[in-house]
Amino acid sequence: MTQVAEAPAVVDLRSDTVTRPTEAMYARMRSAPLGDDGLDADPTARALEDTAAAMLGKAAGLFVPSCTMGNLLAVLAQVQRSEQVLLEAQAHMLNTERGAATLTGAFLLGIQGADGAMDLDRLEAALHPSASPLRTALIALETSHNAAGGTVLPVDHMAAVAGIARARGIPVHLDGARLFNAATHLGVPPAELTAHVDTVSLCLSKGLSAPMGAVLAGDAAVIAAARRLRKMIGGTQRQVGVVAAAGLEAVTAMGARLAEDHARARQLSDGLNALAPRLSATIPQTNIVQVDLARTGRDSARWVEDLESAGVRTRPLGPTRLRLVTHRHITAAAIDRAVAAFRTCLDAA
Numbered sequence: 001m002t003q004v005a006e007a008p009a010v011v012d013l014r015s016d017t018v019t020r021p022t023e024a025m026y027a028r029m030r031s032a033p034l035g036d037d038g039l040d041a042d043p044t045a046r047a048l049e050d051t052a053a054a055m056l057g058k059a060a061g062l063f064v065p066s067c068t069m070g071n072l073l074a075v076l077a078q079v080q081r082s083e084q085v086l087l088e089a090q091a092h093m094l095n096t097e098r099g100a101a102t103l104t105g106a107f108l109l110g111i112q113g114a115d116g117a118m119d120l121d122r123l124e125a126a127l128h129p130s131a132s133p134l135r136t137a138l139i140a141l142e143t144s145h146n147a148a149g150g151t152v153l154p155v156d157h158m159a160a161v162a163g164i165a166r167a168r169g170i171p172v173h174l175d176g177a178r179l180f181n182a183a184t185h186l187g188v189p190p191a192e193l194t195a196h197v198d199t200v201s202l203c204l205s206k207g208l209s210a211p212m213g214a215v216l217a218g219d220a221a222v223i224a225a226a227r228r229l230r231k232m233i234g235g236t237q238r239q240v241g242v243v244a245a246a247g248l249e250a251v252t253a254m255g256a257r258l259a260e261d262h263a264r265a266r267q268l269s270d271g272l273n274a275l276a277p278r279l280s281a282t283i284p285q286t287n288i289v290q291v292d293l294a295r296t297g298r299d300s301a302r303w304v305e306d307l308e309s310a311g312v313r314t315r316p317l318g319p320t321r322l323r324l325v326t327h328r329h330i331t332a333a334a335i336d337r338a339v340a341a342f343r344t345c346l347d348a349a
């Protein structure tokens, strides 16, 4: 077949969830040993659970269809009705998922913070016996922090929260949907971060590029409880090794390239900040950039439309901001096209 010159594809900056499986993933999916995971285990799912748990420094792992389900199971397995969970006020588990708050009978209390990190004095105050009639059964962290623009919790902060929690016998869960991005930014293995938490959920279908799935990891007893609960909420699947095979490739091979996504995000941020003062972009630690549109005279819905017409897909973040996420399909040339599209839309006003 002759190669036809094509118009450049759309630059899709909506999310790193749009990433497609790699050729190596398809190869592993085709050859994966399979079983019935609900009946007597799927060997590829078990291999993924064991591999991911080891990388996260935990005794056991559980493959789940999504990171949302991993977070929900972490709460279900460790929190009773009328107990409370403390987490940062902008946490994904609190503001986006809401399931743990509405489906479990647990109360989720947001603690104000900065850059995704809870204020430690406020955390201590919320734990004081006089602060609430409810027992706190879990504290949850998030790194990188989605709503805070992909910021990474300092290791000192994670250690401080762990110290506060352990002194009171409270387990810590980490919503580590983008944990590998956080570890990449800090230049440490993921297990160095998860050493400060009891359970962790890791999303396989964001920058790591698997088509679906997440792993919840923790000690054997919590994961056994989560495995029973997973069945109750319909998360137990059958020949799930087909997709767990892609997950194995994701955890073992795809973390190493995330630094590229971070470099692309920085390139994007620099390009947009060159359009100041009309636009201002956050300086990313990982692969998420937030753009402030307040001085452009157009709201985020209008910007999303205008950029779409110029071949760039974005998502609104409230009325005056956009959220842009870099990933494996975004090249340096694509960033140049995106920045050019912003400039064109600005000048067209």
Ligand SMILES: *Cc1c(COP(=O)(O)O)cnc(C)c1O
Pocket: 065, 066, 067, 068, 069, 092, 093, 142, 144, 145, 146, 175, 177, 178, 203, 205, 213, 214
């Ligand atoms: C995306 C995300 C999730 C949910 O992941 P899914 O696999 O889409 O359910 C949870 N937490 C954070 C911080 C996220 O960014």
